[in-house]
Amino acid sequence: MSSSPDSAAWSAWRRWPEEMSVAPHVLAETLDGGQSFRWQREPGDRWLGVFGGHVVRLRRDPADGTLSWSAPAPLAASAAPALTRYLDGNGDPRALADTLPWRSDAHLARCLAAFPGLRILRQPFGETLLGFLCSATKQIVQIKQMVALLAERHGAPLLPGAASAARPPPFPTHRLPTWPELAAVPEAELRGCLLGFRARYIAQTARFLAAHPGWLEETESLPYAAAKERLCTLPGVGEKVADCTLLFGAGRLEAFPVDVWILRAMAARYGLQGWTPAQVAHFGRVHFGPLAGLAQQYLFACERQAARAGA
DNA sequence: TGACAGGGGGTGT
């Protein structure tokens, strides 16, 4: 028997301070829509998630849509401010969305209306980079599988006494490894976490970061353009991964990641057939303005919804 | 139930 978040006593449910209510599909899109890869749905409109060394459950009240949260008792005190930063670190999502140019953009207006209250998470910078280094040509389910294995095999236990397991348990017991921890993991063991060719990128990035203490923290504090340029020097990090890291892990809402979904969406909805990702990214930043990344997340959610409905 | 293609939210050469 090992100590796990599930066997520990959990704190009483506490009401999320915001008065806002969230629809179930918006909560799902926020937590499990490709920004983060360590949330799992539980029965009854509940979610269990890990970020940094924190584990929390979120519960959506089916009556009014408001949120409550709980954490393992020993971790609850530190979880409170961490959750606030994680969920609300970028400011009131509805107020932010209202500043987007939806009044002159009918498609954007439809997306905002379809996912009211969708927000950009503010995740720990280093593990955001790790998640998106895993993401190349992978779908969310597969990325979640990779990071679960990385965490369970190579990350520190969330609660004292938990042993590392060869296979991921049904609930998370370990946090993601830090970059210094990853630097000590042989590439072959990374491959064992289903990373495939991404294992080399992660091993090389880990070695670089280990040799350059403070590099990642400095990068996080730089202005957007300079931070992106620096991230793109890491092996396995191109424009898309750099933009995702800055958007979801550093609150740089001007970052406009262009993946194949956004490429398709912009081609179909904005007449940009044949444009390259770099051209679409430039268009996005100009058209959507300083919160282009938030607009991107709405477009992305809408496009995935349309694909599911069409299938 | 089990095998078998096909394709995948990107980067580097």
Place this chain on the structure above:
DNA sequence: ACACCCCCTGTC
């Protein structure tokens, strides 16, 4: 343009 790596999903 194409390789990289290999797991998921749908299908027979």
